[in-house]
Amino acid sequence: MQIHIVQPNQTLTSIAARYGVTPAVITDANELPNPDRLVVGQAIVIPIVGSFYFVEAGDSLFSIGRKFGIPYQELARINNIQVNQPLRVGMRLYIPQRQKSNREFNAYVEPFGTTVSAALETSARKAAPYLTYLSPFAYHAKRDGSLSALPLNNFPDIARANNNVLVMAIANQEEGQFSTELGHILLTNNQVQNTFLTNIMNEAKRIGFRDIHFDIERLSASDREPYNNFLRKARDLFHKEGIMISTALAPRTSAEQTGEWVAGHDYSAIGAIVDYVVIMTYEWGYSGGPAMAVSPIGPVRQVLEYTKTVIPANKIMMGQNLYGYDWTLPFVQGTTAKAVSPQRAIEIAADNNVAIQYDEKSQAPFFNYTASDGKRHEVWFEDARSIQAKFDLVKELQLRGVSYWKLGLSFPQNWLLITDNFHVVKK
Numbered sequence: 498m499q500i501h502i503v504q505p506n507q508t509l510t511s512i513a514a515r516y517g518v519t520p521a522v523i524t525d526a527n528e529l530p531n532p533d534r535l536v537v538g539q540a541i542v543i544p545i546v547g548s549f550y551f552v553e554a555g556d557s558l559f560s561i562g563r564k565f566g567i568p569y570q571e572l573a574r575i576n577n578i579q580v581n582q583p584l585r586v587g588m589r590l591y592i593p594q595r596q597k598s599n600r601e602f603n604a605y606v607e608p609f610g611t612t613v614s615a616a617l618e619t620s621a622r623k624a625a626p627y628l629t630y631l632s633p634f635a636y637h638a639k640r641d642g643s644l645s646a647l648p649l650n651n652f653p654d655i656a657r658a659n660n661n662v663l664v665m666a667i668a669n670q671e672e673g674q675f676s677t678e679l680g681h682i683l684l685t686n687n688q689v690q691n692t693f694l695t696n697i698m699n700e701a702k703r704i705g706f707r708d709i710h711f712d713i714e715r716l717s718a719s720d721r722e723p724y725n726n727f728l729r730k731a732r733d734l735f736h737k738e739g740i741m742i743s744t745a746l747a748p749r750t751s752a753e754q755t756g757e758w759v760a761g762h763d764y765s766a767i768g769a770i771v772d773y774v775v776i777m778t779y780e781w782g783y784s785g786g787p788a789m790a791v792s793p794i795g796p797v798r799q800v801l802e803y804t805k806t807v808i809p810a811n812k813i814m815m816g817q818n819l820y821g822y823d824w825t826l827p828f829v830q831g832t833t834a835k836a837v838s839p840q841r842a843i844e845i846a847a848d849n850n851v852a853i854q855y856d857e858k859s860q861a862p863f864f865n866y867t868a869s870d871g872k873r874h875e876v877w878f879e880d881a882r883s884i885q886a887k888f889d890l891v892k893e894l895q896l897r898g899v900s901y902w903k904l905g906l907s908f909p910q911n912w913l914l915i916t917d918n919f920h921v922v923k924k
Contacts, residue, residue, distance in 0.1 A: 498917040499543035500881045502855075503535045516543045528909045530840050531847040538853030539843055540862070540880040542913045552588040565592050600891065600919040601898035603630035603775065603814060605666065606652065606905065613650035620904045621652060625659035627912045629898065629922050632664035632710060636700070637671070640682050642692030644700060653705055660923035662741070665706035667697065668713070675715040680761070683713070684723035694734060701740060707924075708741040708772075716761020725766045732770055745775045745816075748800040752807070768808030775900040776804055779818040784834045788824040788875040790861035792817065794886050801894055814900040815891055819908050821878025826865075838906035842878035853880075860886040881910040888918045898922075 501512060509520040509532050524532045526544040535541075550561060558580060562569035573580045576590050606621050608614070625631060633652050637645040644667070656663040669680040683693055697709060709731065716724055732742045744767060747758035752765075768774060778797045782789035797815070804813055821842050822834035837845070842862075846853050849866035856863060863877045891899060901911075915921065 498913060499545055499548040500885060501541045501543055502882075503537055503539040503541065505537050507535065509533075509535060512541065512543075516545055516549065518543060518545060526909070526913060528840065528907065530844045534847050536843060536846045536851075536853050538855065538862070538864070539846070540853075540882050540910070542881050542910045544913065547594045548592045550590045550592050552584045552586055552590065554586055556584055558582075558584065561590065565595075567592070595918065597918060597920050598892065599922050600896075601629040601773075601814070601922045602627060602915065602919075603632055603664070603898070603900040604628055604819075605632045605634040605901065605903040607634045607903050608648045608650075611646075611648055613648050613652070617905050618651055618655075620907075622655050624904055624912065625655050625661055627915045627921055628659065628661050629924060630664050630708060630900075631656045631659075631661040632666045634903065635666040635668040635670070635712060638667060638669050638679060638683055638693060640679060640689070642683070642689040642696060644693075644696050649704065657705075662707045662924050663705060664708040664710045664743070665697065665701055665704070666710045666712060669715075677715045677717055677757075680713050680716045680724075681720055684716075684720050684727050690727065690730075694731060697731075698734065698738070701735075702738075706740070708743055709735055710743045710745070710775075712745040713761075714745075714747065715757050718760040720761045721763050724761055725763055725770065728767060728770045741772045742770075743773045743775065744771050745777055748776055748778050748796075748816075750799050750803045764804065765807040768812055771812070773812045773814055773897055774804075774808060775814045775816055776800060777816040777902070779816050779902065782822060782877055784822055784836065785832075787828040788822070788826070788834070788863075788877060790856065790859035790863070790877050791821060791879070792887075793859035793861060794883075794890065795858065797887070798890060801890070801896065805894060810895045811897050813894075813896045814898050815887065815896055817884075817887055817899050817901050818879065819901050819903060819911065820906045821876060823874055823876045826873040826875055836906070837876065837878060838908060839878050839880060839910070840907040842876050845876060855882060879908065879911070881914060884911050884914055885918075888914060892918070 513520045527541055558569040558572055562572045604624055636647050653663055669676050671679055735742050746762050749759045778800050779792040781793055781796055782791045820836050823837050824834040846864050851864050851866045853862050853864050861883045862880045865875050867873055
């Protein structure tokens with residue numbers, strides 16, 4: 498597939514002609530929110546086999562071949578040119594489809610209230626063919642070891658129809674916040690813990706969950722070893738029934754790092770215990786902070802490279818956001834940015850007639866605009882380029898796969914690029 502960046506004065510018709518496809522094919526593949534008013538800087542995925550490269554000043558067959566991992570002699574043969582033929586700027590070269598590797602993909606889906614909205618169920622249904630795991634989020638643990646109800650509606654049927662592992666995600670949340678005190682009770686009160694595990698097992702068997710996923714956050718440092726022991730106990734129990742165990746971990750870059758989100762997590766021990774971990778490599782740019790990329794490639798790389806030193810790469814799932822944020826400027830502490838889907842971000846840029854820029858350091862798109870009330874805004878989101886950069890990192894570090902937070906915000910390009918880069922493992 499080809500990632501095309503819209504240039505000034507380009508139209509969908511001219512872009513389609515450039516790659517030998519129809520405008521309808523591009524519109525349908527990208528679910529374009531703005532086919533008649535493309536935004537300069539907008540990334541579009543062209544659904545072709547392989548891709549094209551347009552020669553730039555200073556390029557040679559050797560440098561282009563190295564860029565795409567193709568011997569220059571093979572590149573010449575594919576394009577029916579001589580190996581010593583001069584390349585003119587703008588010349589179009591065909592790049593064959595990249596070799597695919599097997600990877601696993603998880604996506605959380607978070608219902609609110611007592612029902613699952615039709616839109617959320619539709620989102621899960623559309624994403625399921627590209628997933629290994631489907632994770633409704635989340636059952637909430639209670640202080641007596643019981644579990645709160647979680648509306649599932651057709652999620653189990655969707656998982657079965659698409660050979661997804663249905664994941665039972667469990668969190669230590671009370672009133673919407675992760676509770677240190679609740680976590681401590683679950684990990685140190687033996688009677689409550691046994692009740693907790695029994696309730697989990699009964700629910701897993703009743704629904705057909707095949708993976709138990711613990712998102713136990715904000716633990717105190719004194720609960721590090723109790724959490725390790727709890728996971729060992731849970732693993733032995735679940736494995737006897739053929740059920741996997743996994744967990745989510747806050748991002749860290751060293752064993753010495755401190756803070757409320759990492760104090761209770763022993764990366765090395767947890768990695769040895771569970772079947773896989775989800776590293777939550779997002780929210781550097783978050784709703785309550787200043788405007789910046791949600792998951793800038795540099796910090797993401799730093800976290801994952803450290804994680805690989807203490808957890809096997811084939812147990813590591815890179816966390817990836819499916820959303821961006823729209824901040825009002827200047828940022829004021831205590832204000833909250835609005836979450837936007839990549840599709841909505843493009844609509845905002847089109848509505849305000851502003852170009853989308855791309856930050857090479859963060860590997861993320863962004864733009865600024867002035868709203869009708871005169872207030873300035875800054876939007877950071879994800880596009881095909883930022884996702885491809887993350888997929889390249891997953892391949893470079895040989896990670897298990899990618900875990901998405903969360904379904905419900907439209908980003909069709911992500912799923913297109915999964916099929917171009919990987920074979921999705923099904924279980």
